[in-house]
Amino acid sequence: MxxxxxxxxxxxxxxxxxxxxxxxxxxxxxxxxxxxxxxxxxxxxxxxxxxxxxxxxxxxxxxxxxxxxxxxxxxxxxxxxxxxxxxxxxxxxxxxxxxxxxxxxxxxxxxxxxxxxxxxxxxxxxxxxxxxxxxxxxxxxxxxxxxxxxxxxxxxxxxxxxxxxxxxxxxxxxxxxxxxxxxxxxxxxxxxxxxxxxxxxxxxxxxxxxxxxxxxxxxxxxxxxxxxxxxxxxxxxxxxxxxxxxxxxxxxxxxxxxxxxxxxxxxxxxxxxxxxxxxxxxxxxxxxxxxxxxxxxxxxxxxxxxxxxxxxxxxxxxLLDGNGERLTLLNNWESTFFDFNENKLFGLLKDTKNLGVDLFLLDDGWFANKYPRNGDNAGLGDWEPNKKKLPNGVASLVKQAGAEGVKFGIWIEPEMVNPKSELCENHPDWVIKEPARAEKYFRNQLVLDLSNPKVQDFVFGVVDHLFSENPKLAFIKWDCNAVIYNAHSAYLKNQSHFYIDYMRGLYNVLAKVRAKYPKVPMMLCSGGGGRVDYAALQYFTEFWPSDNTDPMERIFIQWEYSYFYPAITSANHVTDWGKQPIKFRTDVAMMGKLGFDLNVKTLSPTDLQFCKAAVQAYNGIKDVVWHGDQFRLANPTEGDVASLLYLTEDKSTGVIFNYLVNNRYAAGSQFPIKLQGLKANKKYKLSEINLYPGTKSTVDEEKTYTGEFLMNVGFNPDVRAGRNSVILKLEAM
The missing domain is CATH 2.70.98.60 (alpha-galactosidase from lactobacil brevis)
Known part of the structure; x- marks a missing residue:
C-alpha cells in the first residue's frame, strides 16, 4: 500500500x-x-x-x-x-x-x-x-x-x-x-x-x-x-x-x-x-x-x-520593490573620473535637469582628507567629504539638486579599504589579511572583516551617517571591487567559519539598512556583474551588469542576464564606449533601467536634442519594459539581428527592440521576425519610436496586423546599415 x-x-x-x-x-x-x-x-x-x-x-x-x-x-x-x-x-x-x-x-x-x-x-x-x-x-x-x-x-x-x-x-x-x-x-x-x-x-x-x-x-x-x-x-x-x-x-x-x-x-x-x-x-x-x-x-x-x-x-x-518604479539618472564617472569640484558638479546638476532624467549620481572620489581620494590607491574607508573638492560637504550638492528639480545619489564602497587610509591605520585588526604574509591587493585595496560586529556597525554607520546628514539623499550606488586574498579574520577564533560568517555579516548590515531605510533605491555594483543574485537583490533595486558599456557588447551581456533577471533590475548606461552612434547606444540602454554616463556638454546640439527626446520616449515605454513579459525573438549569437519583445500581461501593448549585430556583407533583417505571446484574433499596429532628429521611419504605421499574422508570418523592422537600431511600439487596436 x-x-x-x-x-x-x-x-x-x-x-x-x-x-x-x-x-x-x-x-x-x-x-x-x-x-x-x-x-x-x-x-x-x-x-x-x-x-x-x-x-x-x-x-x-x-x-x-x-x-x-x-x-x-x-x-x-x-x-x-x-x-x-x-x-x-x-x-x-x-x-x-x-x-x-x-x-x-x-x-x-x-x-x-x-x-x-x-x-x-x-x-x-x-x-x-x-x-x-x-x-x-x-x-x-x-x-x-x-x-x-x-x-x-x-x-x-x-x-x-x-x-x-x-x-x-x-x-x-x-x-x-x-x-x-x-x-x-x-x-x-x-x-x-x-x-x-x-x-x-x-x-x-x-x-x-x-x-x-x-x-x-x-x-x-x-x-x-x-x-x-x-x-x-x-x-x-x-x-x-x-x-x-x-x-x-x-x-x-x-x-x-x-x-x-x-x-x-x-x-x-x-x-x-x-x-x-x-x-x-x-x-x-x-x-x-x-x-x-x-x-x-x-x-x-x-x-x-x-x-x-x-x-x-x-x-x-x-526583488525589492519589484513591481515599482526606478529612477533614470546621469552619472559623473565617465565625464570626470576623480577630477571634480563643487562648481563642476553644480554644472552637472544643471545638465541632469536639462537632460530630463530623475537623478544625478556622484561617483567615486568625493571623500577622504588625510589621504585624498584622487585615485583608486588611497582614501577608501575614510568617508568624510573631501574639503578641497567639496568645501560645503555633500549637503550643498543635495540642496542644489533640489533647487534644480532633480534628486541626488552617491557612490560608496563601504566593505573595502585602501592600505593608505586613516581607517587602515587606526583599525588594522578590521582588515582581512594573513598576519604573517605579505598583503595582496585587488584594485589597490583590501576587504574589511564583516564577520566582526564592530565592522558591521561601521559599515552600517557609513550609510546611516550619509542619510542622517542628508535626509533627502535619494540613491546609493554600493560598489564592491575586491576579492578576498589571504582570508584570515583577527576577530574569529575558528578560521574555517570565516567565509560563511563574512556573508552573514554582510546580510546583517543590509537588513539593518533596509529596516531603517526601506525604500531608498540602491544599485548593487561590483565593478560589473561580480555580485548579483537573489539573496542580494532582496536589498537592492537594481544591479550593474558590467563596466563594459560598449553597446554591441552590452546587447550580448544583457541578453544572457535576462534569462535569469527581469529588465527592471538591469542598470544600463549610455556612455562613450564603442564607436556606434548615440541612437544605437541609447536604444541598447533602454532594454532595462536607463541611465547616462557621459559629458552632456560635449554632445552636439542634435545629439543632445535626441537624448532629451529619448528620455521622454523612454518614460512612455518604461512601464512595459520593467513589468512586461519578455520574449526573445532573434538571438544575436545566431544571426545578423537581435530582437526582443516586452509585452504587457493583457497583450495590449508591447515594445520591440531590434539591433544590427553584424556589419558585414550588407547584413540586416532580410526575413520577417516572428513575434510571440500575442492574442491571435486581436489586431495590432506598429509604429517606430525614438527616431534620430531629421530621419524618417520606413515602417508603414497605417497598416494593421492580426496577432496570428505577426506570430506566424512576422514583421520586418528593416534593420540594416543606416538603421542599425529600431524600436517599435506595438499597440492593440
Missing part, C-alpha cells in the same frame, strides 16, 4: 498540516508530490524510510501514476538504494557525491538520514511550504528540507536546516541547500564564465559521466569568473520555445558550489549550496545551521517560458 499526499495551494487562509507516522505506517511507502501549475517534483519514502526522488518534470493529471514511473526503467539495481536520494549523506551506504558530510561528536564520519514526517503550510493562495524531517537512527542528528512552491510561476525555492543534540560539537564538512535527481537519456548544461568587462559568456555542452562542478572561491564578487546561474536541458539542447529545461540559481552572494554528477544509471544528481571550500563549520548542540535557498524552475516549452517564470516570480516575490 502507498500513502499519497498532494502539495498544492487551494485556500487563501494560511494552514499548517502535519504528517507524522508510526512504525506500522512507515512500513508502507509514502509519496509526496510537490506540484506547481505545470510541473511536479515527486519524492517518496520507501518501507526502509529512505526518501528518494521518483519523478521530476511535467505534472501528471493522475497523481497515482507517479508510482508507475520507476518500474519503466529497466536498469540494474544501484545496490545502495541512494542514487535518487533527496539529500544524500556520506560515510554509510553512499559512494557518490554527497549533499551533506559530517563528523559527529564522537569522531564518527557516517550519516544515514531516514524519513520521519513532513508538514505543509499554505502561506497564500499561490505559495506553500513543505518541510520534511530526516533523522539519523543512530545519532541525534536531523535535517529538515524545505520546499517553497510558487504555484502559478512554476518556481521552487529549496533549502535545509541542520541541527543535532549530540554530546558535543558536530563538524559540518558539506551542507548543500538542495539535492535534485533528473532522469533523461542525455543532459545539456548551459553555464557562464567571464571576467571584468566580459561577464556572462555562455557555454553549452553535453554532460558526460563524472562530475561537472560550477563554483567560486573568491569570497566577494563571487560571480566574477563564474556566475551561480545555469540551465540543464533534457534529451537535447532546449531552444527559446522548445524543449525540457531546468533553470537553477543559488540565492547567495558568497562562495558557491554546484555539482552535476551523471551516475552509473544515467541519472543526473544536482547538488547546490555554499561552497564548502575552507569552510568546515562547527555546529554546537541545539543550534541550527540554515543553508541559503536554491531557486529553480522547469519548463517543457523551452528557455523563454522558464525565463518568464523566473522573472515574474522575482518581480512579485523577491
Amino acid at each position: 502507498k500513502n499519497i499526499f498532494r502539495l498544492q495551494v487551494k485556500g487563501l487562509r494560511p494552514l499548517l498540516i502535519l504528517f507524522s507516522y508510526s512504525a506500522a505506517a512507515l512500513a508502507q511507502s509514502i509519496t509526496i508530490p510537490i506540484e506547481t501549475k505545470d510541473n511536479a517534483l515527486v519524492i517518496q519514502a520507501n518501507s526502509d524510510k529512505d526518501l528518494n526522488v521518483i519523478y521530476f518534470g511535467k505534472k501528471l493529471a493522475e497523481t497515482d501514476e507517479y508510482d508507475k514511473v520507476s518500474d519503466l526503467y529497466k536498469q540494474r539495481n544501484d545496490n545502495s538504494g541512494v542514487f535518487r536520494s533527496v539529500y544524500t549523506s556520506s560515510g554509510s551506504r553512499n559512494l557518490l557525491e554527497p549533499a551533506i558530510t559530517v563528523t559527529h561528536a564522537d569522531g564518527d564520519n557516517s550519516l544515514d538520514l531516514k524519513y520521519v514526517g513532513h508538514a505543509v503550510e499554505k502561506i497564500s493562495d499561490n505559495v506553500s511550504l513543505l518541510s520534511v524531517v530526516l533523522k539519523d537512527p543512530v545519532y541525534k542528528f536531523e535535517v529538515t528540507l524545505f520546499y517553497k512552491t510558487y504555484f502559478k510561476e512554476n518556481v521552487v525555492e529549496q533549502w535545509s536546516e541542520i541541527k543535532h543534540q549530540e554530546k558535543g560539537n558536530v563538524v559540518l564538512h558539506k551542507f548543500a541547500s538542495a539535492n535534485l535527481y533528473l532522469k533523461s537519456e542525455s543532459y545539456w548544461l548551459t553555464h557562464y564564465h567571464g571576467n571584468w568587462a566580459r561577464e556572462m559568456q555562455p557555454e553549452e555542452a553535453k554532460l558526460t559521466y563524472g562530475i561537472k562542478t560550477l563554483d567560486s572561491k573568491l569570497g566577494t564578487r563571487a560571480n566574477l569568473y563564474m556566475p551561480s546561474v545555469f540551465m540543464v536541458s533534457l534529451n537535447k539542447p532546449a531552444t527559446e520555445n522548445e524543449g525540457d529545461v531546468l533553470f537553477g540559481a543559488l540565492e547567495y552572494s558568497g562562495n558557491f558550489k554546484v555539482d552535476l554528477e551523471l551516475d552509473a544509471q544515467n541519472g543526473l544528481r544536482l547538488i547546490a549550496g555554499i561552497n564548502n571550500y575552507a569552510s568546515e563549520y562547527t555546529l554546537k548542540p541545539n543550534k541550527t545551521f540554515t543553508t541559503p535557498k536554491f531557486l529553480y524552475t522547469f519548463s517543457s516549452k523551452g528557455k523563454g517560458e522558464a525565463s518568464r517564470n523566473m522573472q515574474r516570480w522575482a518581480r512579485d516575490y523577491k
Whole structure:
C-alpha cells in the first residue's frame, strides 16, 4: 500500500498540516508530490524510510501514476538504494557525491538520514511550504528540507536546516541547500564564465559521466569568473520555445558550489549550496545551521517560458520593490573620473535637469582628507567629504539638486579599504589579511572583516551617517571591487567559519539598512556583474551588469542576464564606449533601467536634442519594459539581428527592440521576425519610436496586423546599415 499526499495551494487562509507516522505506517511507502501549475517534483519514502526522488518534470493529471514511473526503467539495481536520494549523506551506504558530510561528536564520519514526517503550510493562495524531517537512527542528528512552491510561476525555492543534540560539537564538512535527481537519456548544461568587462559568456555542452562542478572561491564578487546561474536541458539542447529545461540559481552572494554528477544509471544528481571550500563549520548542540535557498524552475516549452517564470516570480516575490518604479539618472564617472569640484558638479546638476532624467549620481572620489581620494590607491574607508573638492560637504550638492528639480545619489564602497587610509591605520585588526604574509591587493585595496560586529556597525554607520546628514539623499550606488586574498579574520577564533560568517555579516548590515531605510533605491555594483543574485537583490533595486558599456557588447551581456533577471533590475548606461552612434547606444540602454554616463556638454546640439527626446520616449515605454513579459525573438549569437519583445500581461501593448549585430556583407533583417505571446484574433499596429532628429521611419504605421499574422508570418523592422537600431511600439487596436 502507498500513502499519497498532494502539495498544492487551494485556500487563501494560511494552514499548517502535519504528517507524522508510526512504525506500522512507515512500513508502507509514502509519496509526496510537490506540484506547481505545470510541473511536479515527486519524492517518496520507501518501507526502509529512505526518501528518494521518483519523478521530476511535467505534472501528471493522475497523481497515482507517479508510482508507475520507476518500474519503466529497466536498469540494474544501484545496490545502495541512494542514487535518487533527496539529500544524500556520506560515510554509510553512499559512494557518490554527497549533499551533506559530517563528523559527529564522537569522531564518527557516517550519516544515514531516514524519513520521519513532513508538514505543509499554505502561506497564500499561490505559495506553500513543505518541510520534511530526516533523522539519523543512530545519532541525534536531523535535517529538515524545505520546499517553497510558487504555484502559478512554476518556481521552487529549496533549502535545509541542520541541527543535532549530540554530546558535543558536530563538524559540518558539506551542507548543500538542495539535492535534485533528473532522469533523461542525455543532459545539456548551459553555464557562464567571464571576467571584468566580459561577464556572462555562455557555454553549452553535453554532460558526460563524472562530475561537472560550477563554483567560486573568491569570497566577494563571487560571480566574477563564474556566475551561480545555469540551465540543464533534457534529451537535447532546449531552444527559446522548445524543449525540457531546468533553470537553477543559488540565492547567495558568497562562495558557491554546484555539482552535476551523471551516475552509473544515467541519472543526473544536482547538488547546490555554499561552497564548502575552507569552510568546515562547527555546529554546537541545539543550534541550527540554515543553508541559503536554491531557486529553480522547469519548463517543457523551452528557455523563454522558464525565463518568464523566473522573472515574474522575482518581480512579485523577491526583488525589492519589484513591481515599482526606478529612477533614470546621469552619472559623473565617465565625464570626470576623480577630477571634480563643487562648481563642476553644480554644472552637472544643471545638465541632469536639462537632460530630463530623475537623478544625478556622484561617483567615486568625493571623500577622504588625510589621504585624498584622487585615485583608486588611497582614501577608501575614510568617508568624510573631501574639503578641497567639496568645501560645503555633500549637503550643498543635495540642496542644489533640489533647487534644480532633480534628486541626488552617491557612490560608496563601504566593505573595502585602501592600505593608505586613516581607517587602515587606526583599525588594522578590521582588515582581512594573513598576519604573517605579505598583503595582496585587488584594485589597490583590501576587504574589511564583516564577520566582526564592530565592522558591521561601521559599515552600517557609513550609510546611516550619509542619510542622517542628508535626509533627502535619494540613491546609493554600493560598489564592491575586491576579492578576498589571504582570508584570515583577527576577530574569529575558528578560521574555517570565516567565509560563511563574512556573508552573514554582510546580510546583517543590509537588513539593518533596509529596516531603517526601506525604500531608498540602491544599485548593487561590483565593478560589473561580480555580485548579483537573489539573496542580494532582496536589498537592492537594481544591479550593474558590467563596466563594459560598449553597446554591441552590452546587447550580448544583457541578453544572457535576462534569462535569469527581469529588465527592471538591469542598470544600463549610455556612455562613450564603442564607436556606434548615440541612437544605437541609447536604444541598447533602454532594454532595462536607463541611465547616462557621459559629458552632456560635449554632445552636439542634435545629439543632445535626441537624448532629451529619448528620455521622454523612454518614460512612455518604461512601464512595459520593467513589468512586461519578455520574449526573445532573434538571438544575436545566431544571426545578423537581435530582437526582443516586452509585452504587457493583457497583450495590449508591447515594445520591440531590434539591433544590427553584424556589419558585414550588407547584413540586416532580410526575413520577417516572428513575434510571440500575442492574442491571435486581436489586431495590432506598429509604429517606430525614438527616431534620430531629421530621419524618417520606413515602417508603414497605417497598416494593421492580426496577432496570428505577426506570430506566424512576422514583421520586418528593416534593420540594416543606416538603421542599425529600431524600436517599435506595438499597440492593440
